[in-house]
Amino acid sequence: MDGTKVCPRCRETKPVAAFSVRRMAHGREGRQSRCKACRKIWDTIHARKHTRKLRVDGHGMVHCGRCQEWLHPDWFADHAHNAGRKQWCCRLCRRAYDQERYQARKAAAMRAIWEGTVR
Structure with missing residues (x-):
């Protein structure tokens, strides 16, 4: 692997460091599918939508x-x-x-x- 990954949301090729680490089964580590910037936008929208009133x-x-x-x-x-x-x-x-x-x-x-x- 050349150390880059494509974000499915923004479709940009970014270094693997631009994707957050996530823990997977059996103690392995992987990377989030969306880049940190897209994930932040998604989290903000999702949090607003699901906040209890x-x-x-x-x-x-x-x-x-x-x-x-x-x-x-x-x-x-x-x-x-x-x-x-x-x-x-x-x-x-x-x-x-x-x-x-x-x-x-x-x-x-x-x-x-x-x-x-x-x-």
Whole structure:
């Protein structure tokens, strides 16, 4: 291989270094199909399209996407402090979600230690 690759989006031949590394099965490494510049454009468009929007009713109450309750905006944590966006679920649901995730990871780690797969 001569160290170049063609981006399918912009159809330009670029050095392999212009394509991000991605991990593949069995610990092998490969390269993304799109160049870094095209991938950045795609990520920006995709992120805008799939960002969850908070549902607000006529009284200023916000809908929690997890417990389905309508709550005051103060019940929602800041997601991006500089952008003024709020999380899609309320603080109580977020706390429960974090706790569930912590317990699952802790159980998996303990199971790995018990089975001897972790040194």
